[in-house]
Amino acid sequence: xxxxxxxxxxxxxxxxxLPPPVVFNAPENxxxxxxxxxxxxxxxxEQAKDVSVPLLERLRYLCISDANLDEFFEVRVASLKExxxxxxxxxxxxxxxxxxxxxxxxxxxxxxxxxxYRVFNDLLLPELQEYKIQFIRREDWSNKQRKYLYSYFQNxxxxxxxxxxxxxxxxxxxxxxxxxxxxxxxxxxDAFGRSGGKxxxxxxxxxxxxxxxxxxxxxxxxxxxxFLSSVIHxxxxxxxxxxxxxxxxxxxxxxxxxxxxxxxxxxxxxxALEGELVSRRYGDEVRLETADNCPxxxxxxxxVQFELxxxxxxxxxxxxxxSRAGEIYDLIDKPELKFPSFKPLLPDSLNIxxxxxxxxxxxxxxxxxxxxxxxxxxxxxxxASNDPSVIAIKQTLYRTGSRSxxxxxLINAAKKGKEVTAVVELRARxxxxxxxxxxxxxxxxxxxxxxxxxxxxxHAKMCLxxxxxxxxxxxxxxxxxxxxxxxxARIYTDYGLLTADKEITSDVHKVFNQLTxxxxxxxxxxxxxxxxxxHDQVIKxxxxxxxxxxxxxxxxxxxxxxxxxxxxxxxxxxxxxxAGVKVDLIVRGICSLRPGVRGVSENITVRxxxxxxxxxxxxxxxxxxxxxxxxxSSADCMDxxxxxxxxxxxxxxxxxxxxxVLSDLHFYLRDNTQAWILQPDGTxxxxxxxxxxxxxxxxxxxxxxxxxxx
Numbered sequence: 001x002x003x004x005x006x007x008x009x010x011x012x013x014x015x016x017x018l019p020p021p022v023v024f025n026a027p028e029n030x031x032x033x034x035x036x037x038x039x040x041x042x043x044x045x046e047q048a049k050d051v052s053v054p055l056l057e058r059l060r061y062l063c064i065s066d067a068n069l070d071e072f073f074e075v076r077v078a079s080l081k082e083x084x085x086x087x088x089x090x091x092x093x094x095x096x097x098x099x100x101x102x103x104x105x106x107x108x109x110x111x112x113x114x115x116x117y118r119v120f121n122d123l124l125l126p127e128l129q130e131y132k133i134q135f136i137r138r139e140d141w142s143n144k145q146r147k148y149l150y151s152y153f154q155n156x157x158x159x160x161x162x163x164x165x166x167x168x169x170x171x172x173x174x175x176x177x178x179x180x181x182x183x184x185x186x187x188x189x190d191a192f193g194r195s196g197g198k199x200x201x202x203x204x205x206x207x208x209x210x211x212x213x214x215x216x217x218x219x220x221x222x223x224x225x226x227f228l229s230s231v232i233h234x235x236x237x238x239x240x241x242x243x244x245x246x247x248x249x250x251x252x253x254x255x256x257x258x259x260x261x262x263x264x265x266x267x268x269x270x271x272a273l274e275g276e277l278v279s280r281r282y283g284d285e286v287r288l289e290t291a292d293n294c295p296x297x298x299x300x301x302x303x304v305q306f307e308l309x310x311x312x313x314x315x316x317x318x319x320x321x322x323s324r325a326g327e328i329y330d331l332i333d334k335p336e337l338k339f340p341s342f343k344p345l346l347p348d349s350l351n352i353x354x355x356x357x358x359x360x361x362x363x364x365x366x367x368x369x370x371x372x373x374x375x376x377x378x379x380x381x382x383x384a385s386n387d388p389s390v391i392a393i394k395q396t397l398y399r400t401g402s403r404s405x406x407x408x409x410l411i412n413a414a415k416k417g418k419e420v421t422a423v424v425e426l427r428a429r430x431x432x433x434x435x436x437x438x439x440x441x442x443x444x445x446x447x448x449x450x451x452x453x454x455x456x457x458x459h460a461k462m463c464l465x466x467x468x469x470x471x472x473x474x475x476x477x478x479x480x481x482x483x484x485x486x487x488x489a490r491i492y493t494d495y496g497l498l499t500a501d502k503e504i505t506s507d508v509h510k511v512f513n514q515l516t517x518x519x520x521x522x523x524x525x526x527x528x529x530x531x532x533x534x535h536d537q538v539i540k541x542x543x544x545x546x547x548x549x550x551x552x553x554x555x556x557x558x559x560x561x562x563x564x565x566x567x568x569x570x571x572x573x574x575x576x577x578x579a580g581v582k583v584d585l586i587v588r589g590i591c592s593l594r595p596g597v598r599g600v601s602e603n604i605t606v607r608x609x610x611x612x613x614x615x616x617x618x619x620x621x622x623x624x625x626x627x628x629x630x631x632x633s634s635a636d637c638m639d640x641x642x643x644x645x646x647x648x649x650x651x652x653x654x655x656x657x658x659x660x661v662l663s664d665l666h667f668y669l670r671d672n673t674q675a676w677i678l679q680p681d682g683t684x685x686x687x688x689x690x691x692x693x694x695x696x697x698x699x700x701x702x703x704x705x706x707x708x709x710x
Contacts, residue, residue: 022599024574027095040589056337063326078256106311133223144218153235160204177255185247209324249294252320256283289320344373367496371706374489384465385413392419392466394512399483406484411445421448460648475505492616530647542572549579556623560586564637577603588615596680606678611699667698
């Protein structure tokens with residue numbers, strides 16, 4: 001009967017409405033990279049609020065967030081302003097125009113700055129005072145303190161100051177990037193009978209920004225500090241004899257600090273960079289900071305001088321450079337207010353006195369800094385420099401720090417007659433000046449110095465040792481995820497691999513030859529290299545996991561990187577997710593991938609671990625149906641790393657090392673104390689433990705397993 005009724009119905013047959021096909025590259029599936037970077041700085045600032053973190057470490061986190069924000073304005077905001085000024089409407093994958101991005105940044109950055117000063121004034125200062133650690137304001141100085149500080153002002157500060165009265169013959173001065181300055185309003189007549197107006201005081205760079213008041217000369221406690229800005233402000237009247245200072249307010253301007261060198265048009269990159277370093281100090285203005293009590297009239301005056309608008313203005317309740325407060329960390333001897341010290345261990349196979357070449361010939365050695373000492377890396381190069389069988393040493397240098405043991409060892413090797421080649425990347429941002437000096441020092445010692453490839457930063461971390469053994473040459477190599485920098489090796493997590501594997505070391509040799517000769521690289525057997533094979537191979541590996549999932553096989557992806565931005569990688573991960581691949585991403589900083597979106601990324605989780613050490617390892621894990629492939633790399637998932645840098649990714653061949661690195665990754669995926677989970681809307685929430693869930697920290701566990709707390 002129902003069939004008959006149905007046949008007589010005059011209603012059109014019902015149709016099943018299918019959902020529209022998912023478009024993975026729709027703008028709403030991408031998070032804005034600049035706003036994501038601000039989110040990272042918020043997570044760093046949250047560490048300053050965490051009462052489980054030692055107090056002086058909390059202060060350092062506050063200072064790090066402040067310094068990070070400086071660089072954000074110097075580079076990222078400056079770049080956006082340049083695009084807007086040029087009339088660019090080019091958008092990123094999120095389809096947000098530069099002007100719209102800048103508007104969103106301004107709103108978020110103002111909130112972040114307000115929160116930084118709230119944390120400083122309302123949380124940290126009161127807690128520091130409980131331990132007799134004080135930043136003493138001018139109104140709270142005792143008579144003895146004031147007398148001491150006035151003497152300091154007269155003897156150390158005043159002779160270096162050159163206040164500039166502003167008039168047609170004395171126009172507004174050029175203000176150095178991020179320098180401490182004061183705008184002063186004056187009353188009365190100057191020495192020439194003219195009515196007072198305004199003046200600018202520029203604090204000399206030679207003076208410390210933070211002063212510790214000595215106990216023996218005052219009634220101060222052992223840890224009483226005063227900002228230089230307070231001292232200048234208090235005694236500013238001494239600079240304007242016969243006139244009255246009616247107002248004195250600190251200010252600071254942040255400038256575009258990105259260097260531009262047209263490498264195709266210069267004959268000598270080093271000399272061109274030296275010229276650009278001078279201009280960096282006076283790049284275009286991007287931000288103005290003033291004291292929050294600065295009158296609007298003076299604020300407007302400064303904005304006009306710097307050609308900025310109200311949205312570029314940040315009025316702050318405290319020093320205009322909060323990061324200076326972190327200088328007290330090394331001046332205070334209170335271990336209970338700092339992280340416990342630790343001693344990184346050496347691998348059993350690399351005990352003192354071992355011949356590294358005989359050890360590495362037998363098996364690869366993995367180093368996980370800072371939990372495992374960086375000393376073996378230095379010792380590897382030192383033994384090479386002293387070994388008469390070693391013919392040559394080749395090394396990339398991106399950031400080394402001052403007084404580098406690695407650099408000194410290379411110089412020693414050159415003096416002993418070894419063929420030493422150093423590929424020095426002059427354009428490592430904010431280390432350009434140090435690297436120019438480093439290059440000159442190496443050249444003077446007889447090292448062959450190469451500046452890398454025009455248009456491509458050399459970011460790969462490689463050292464190759466060429467040794468004569470049994471009348472044949474044999475290669476040994478160190479490959480790393482981080483820089484050859486002994487100090488950051490104590491605070492950054494990085495992997496290093498010591499290997500004599502013939503295919504890997506032969507590949508390293510080929511890459512060095514390309515960097516020095518600029519010839520084409522013959523096919524690499526094991527290494528993946530940017531800008532040639534790395535991006536394509538990562539995509540291929542993701543697609544292989546997708547194929548495994550579609551075929552009902554085991555499929556798994558884990559990435560641990562500093563940043564995930566490159567659109568094609570993100571699209572490939574979305575496709576993998578939809579095929580059923582479980583994707584876990586551990587991304588410390590910027591992430592443009594939006595997790596948890598229905599029909600796009602339900603199988604993707606993104607977490608950020610913010611702890612004692614700066615997470616810096618780059619690991620690419622592909623399950624490959626129970627036959628895992630793991631690559632360590634110097635490269636993040638960013639356009640610049642894949643297409644505008646020389647990078648390498650190296651496979652972990654030995655099963656035991658693969659097992660160790662996978663175990664480390666699982667530590668980070670288990671972390672329930674320092675992990676932040678990225679939400680679909682682009683915000684992060686701290687991992688919330690269940691009531692019966694045992695506390696677990698990846699970094700703490702690695703310290704327990706690999707180092708000794710002292």
